[in-house]
Amino acid sequence: MDESATEKFVLKLHEAKFRWMVNKRLDSLNNMLDERVQYVHSNGWIQNKKEVIEDIRSGKLTMTNVKVTEAKARVYKGFVIVNGKGIFSGIMDGKPLDISLLYTEVYAKRQNGWLLVSRHANKLQ
Numbered sequence: 001m002d003e004s005a006t007e008k009f010v011l012k013l014h015e016a017k018f019r020w021m022v023n024k025r026l027d028s029l030n031n032m033l034d035e036r037v038q039y040v041h042s043n044g045w046i047q048n049k050k051e052v053i054e055d056i057r058s059g060k061l062t063m064t065n066v067k068v069t070e071a072k073a074r075v076y077k078g079f080v081i082v083n084g085k086g087i088f089s090g091i092m093d094g095k096p097l098d099i100s101l102l103y104t105e106v107y108a109k110r111q112n113g114w115l116l117v118s119r120h121a122n123k124l125q
Contacts, residue, residue: 007073010080010107010114018066026053034108034115042101042123063090080107080114085124100124
């Protein structure tokens with residue numbers, strides 16, 4: 001797969017991840033998260049794979065919509081870094097959530113495909 005094709009593939013995977021979160025497709029989400037993934041949220045909260053999946057499963061976090069407004073991918077040997085912006089809507093601990101984020105996601109090439117290994121988000125004003 002050439003660099004451009006890899007960028008396009010990972011960008012589609014990155015957007016599919018958000019759809020899976022909204023639609024609670026936890027098996028699909030589970031398969032694309034690396035076992036050691038870290039989610040660093042805009043409030044400084046850090047989660048591992050098990051915590052991300054469980055918060056969606058339990059309803060602690062319900063994503064209702066994710067609108068990616070900008071996303072670019074850069075390929076490195078064995079990794080793809082996605083920088084994006086988006087509007088994230090949902091319910092967290094029973095309270096409505098509507099937040100604009102700037103985020104960085106790192107995907108690593110593994111035997112079973114591209115997996116998300118790190119995610120960090122910052123609030124946009």
